[in-house]
Amino acid sequence: MFINIEPLYASMVEEIKTRISKLSHPPKLAVVTCQPDLSTLSYLKSQEKQAKRLGIEFSVYESSKVSELKLLLSRLSADISIDGILLTHPLPKDISELEVASMISPEKDVEGRNPLNLGNILYDHPTFPPCTAQAVMKVINYVTNPSGKKIAVIGRSVTVGKPLTMLLLQKGVDATVTVCHSKTQNIADIMKNSDIVAVAIGKAKAYNKDYFKPGTIVIDVGINVENDEMCGDVDPTVSEICDLTPVPGGVGKITTLVLMENTVRAAELNR
Ligand SMILES: NC(=O)c1ccc[n+]([C@@H]2O[C@H](COP(=O)([O-])OP(=O)(O)OC[C@H]3O[C@@H](n4cnc5c(N)ncnc54)[C@H](OP(=O)(O)O)[C@@H]3O)[C@@H](O)[C@H]2O)c1
Structure with missing residues (x-):
């Protein structure tokens, strides 16, 4: 089925508004x-x-x-x-x-692009990690506890894959992470052997049901346009066997809020 992120979205909106009201x-x-x-x-x-x-x-x-x-x-x-x-x-x-x-x-640096902010993640001290990676973390934490889980991250960009991997490896988060990219061999085997798969490759509906074992939590970060319609990197039919975030209305919606949340945090630190 599709993961309903609306309660997460609503609680983030409420918290952001409360924090703004105190500025x-x-x-x-x-x-x-x-x-x-x-x-x-x-x-x-x-x-x-x-x-x-x-x-x-x-x-x-x-x-x-x-x-x-x-x-x-x-x-x-x-x-x-x-x-x-x-x-x-x-x-x-x-x-x-x-x-x-x-x-x-x-x-x-509310989008977490400055090398200092990226480096801080390696020290388990994320200040402003990249918004999309942070959004994926929020969705994963909302759905399950990642500690001890086998998580495959598909894609190794500075925007998503690499910072997400480092956030998942932090002490206290404690996931076991496998990172895949365009040269990875036997990607389906790695994905099928994972409890959670986060996909960020930028290829419309690249992965169908053949790539996942039933019950996997699948976080679709992709935003693509196919036949004038927005779609993710994962075929929506995967929701028939896995818990899948929708596109649109999934990670992208949370990413926008993370940017706003980070702006509020920067304002709190700046005043
Ligand atoms: N939801 C959101 O808020 C949000 C935010 C940002 C981006 N996005 C979306 O997320 C997707 C990825 O964005 P990005 O900036 O990370 O893209 P990117 O910089 O193009 O990186 C894509 C990554 O995917 C890997 N890859 C490409 N084809 C692959 C394949 N067939 N199998 C395995 N790995 C493959 C690439 O491997 P190599 O390194 O080997 O080339 C690369 O590491 C895009 O659809 C983008 O629109 C969404």
Whole structure:
């Protein structure tokens, strides 16, 4: 069946609103874009709607060159009226993410892209881990206790797979993790031998029922468009034998809230 994440979503909204009500003024999120494509623009629209609904100020800054982008990120990092900074993806090919993400103040890095924030995860001291990885953790913790579970993470990106793996390996979380990628052999065997599978590969409906043993918890992180419809990396028929997060309305919905939650946290630390 499909995992109903609505109760998790509702409780996160309530908590965020309560925390905002305790601040002297609304949290402020600065979004920086660099040659945004259509899907980035549509993602921004939904983020803006969510921010407004929660009472978070949202402003968009655009820059087209790497030198300008670095200056802009430094300026926003130094601006005490800004609590959180989000740099949208994908970046143009000639821009090194490592180089520009380093310009975001770690205290305002609400999407967890600064190398310092990524490194803190290795020390079991996550400050702002990447939002999507954090969202997957919230969904897993909502559904089950990951301690001692065999978890397969499919995909090894900086956005999802790698930070998620490190979060699952933390002391106190204590999952046993296998990470797979495009060169992994016998991926179906690894997936079938897991209690939980988190899939983030960006390939529409890549995995059907043949890849899972019945009863597996399947977290579908993928967001793809096929025949003008949004779908995940997992075929929805997998829900007939496993507990599967839906797409849309699953991890993506929680990721947006994690970004807002992190902005509130940055505001709490900044005041
Ligand atoms: N729900 C959300 O909030 C949210 C947020 C961010 C992203 N997403 C979605 O999540 C998906 C992944 O995003 P991403 O940024 O992590 O993508 P990415 O940077 O393109 O990374 C994809 C990863 O999947 C691996 N991969 C590709 N094909 C594979 C295959 N057939 N078998 C096994 N591994 C394979 C790649 O392996 P190699 O490293 O070997 O190339 C790579 O590590 C996309 O659909 C994206 O839209 C969703």
